[in-house]
Amino acid sequence: MGFEKIVVPIDGEKITLQDGKLQVPDRPIVAFIEGDGTGPDIWAASQPVLEAAVEKAYGGQRKIAWMEVYAGEKANEVYGEPIWLPQETLDAIDEYLVAIKGPLTTPVGGGIRSINVALRQRLDLYACVRPVQYFQGVPSPVKRPELVNMVIFRENTEDIYAGIEWEAYSDGARKVIQFLRDEMGVNKIRFPESSGIGIKPVSEEGTSRLVRAAIQYAIDNNRKSVTLVHKGNIMKFTEGAFMQWGYKVAVEEFGAKPLDGGPWHVLPNGIIIKDVIADAMLQQVLTRPAEYDVIATLNLNGDYISDALAAQVGGIGIAPGANINYVTGRAIFEATHGTAPKYAGQDKVNPSSVILSGEMMLRHLGWHEAADLILKAMERTIGQKIVTYDFARLMEGATEVKCSEFGQALIRNM
């Protein structure tokens, strides 16, 4: 396919999907989006680390052929008009399957809707996978951060993130409220004249594919449990249904049996499938983190839980993630954090979240040796107390380095 602004590297080859398996050539074309705010600083530090890991692991036999695609502020610059998410960016990721991105800005209250969310929805990347693990030596606000070892599976295409909402006083809000009152007998809207309205769609199909991915991950990675996190006591037909459909998948597709009469279940291989109400979960991950392992949850809960858990192991400077469709093989790897705009252009923030997202990407490609080198380098570098500002301010005797210098230290430590 020909693109207007995207340049396809001539020395690269397409990653493809055959019989449900990614076929990765030695020179795979991988798309990247630099991102807004601190995105360019982070990408400049991260790209050399990923390249160095691949070079060191495979001695030049394998190499990523990078293909820049545009979104956010840079898309406006490149296309010369306000296009936040060009169609050809979606087409390119659709065709080349694998991408990595920096954070993109979303204004609060008005303006464009999230480009990050749009990428996930339009490419149907239904699982947001965010592992939360502790690296020895990272400063943490909790006493036993090493007990935190969880992987969040956040549903990525539904819930209130569908963006179906109407502003207070708008014609749309008035119409929906009128419909709810006249046609549906709803008399519980406390201030109907001045309410904005949002809709929360949660489907069996969307829930099932997410929970299926979480359970399969637990099986493939020898994890102890999968916890369905929901607020089903209050939102019975969305969050409550998520829990019920989640257990149903466990029973019908994975052979789970009730544990002590239910509602918890156990898989034939001993993995526990359980559920917890979201507010209780947020206190228990602090008081009893060892009881949580793989977490499957809805979109909004997953957003909150991601940042909260990241804080327990040292903050969102070190929180990676992936948006994956396990059926089509398409995936975009990205940090949990946002653009941290106050630090933009200062070469200051921690690039670890994107670098570790790159580590996840290398594993997705099956390049485990290169991924292992990144983890080892991360452990060594933090062990030497060479860290960016976010860790340095909480550590004794740390050497504070810039974003790019941290990347260089990782390369030295490979």
Ligand SMILES: NC(=O)C1=CN([C@@H]2O[C@H](COP(=O)(O)OP(=O)(O)OC[C@H]3O[C@@H](n4cnc5c(N)ncnc54)[C@H](OP(=O)(O)O)[C@@H]3O)[C@@H](O)[C@H]2O)C=CC1
């Ligand atoms: N997937 C995406 O692209 C996401 C985009 N966003 C967008 O990003 C913008 C800013 O969001 P905001 O709520 O401020 O959240 P951010 O995650 O951008 O930043 C909040 C704080 O987190 C810390 N932080 C973030 N990134 C890093 C890093 N790499 N290294 C060290 N510390 C870091 C900083 O803390 P401190 O001040 O303590 O140093 C920062 O002030 C918004 O437009 C939002 O919509 C948000 C989340 C995800």
Ligand SMILES: O=C(O)CCC(=O)C(=O)O
């Ligand atoms: O898209 C955004 O601006 C925020 C997204 C977000 O917070 C997340 O994915 O964790």
Ligand SMILES: [Mg+2]
């Ligand atoms: Mg978030």
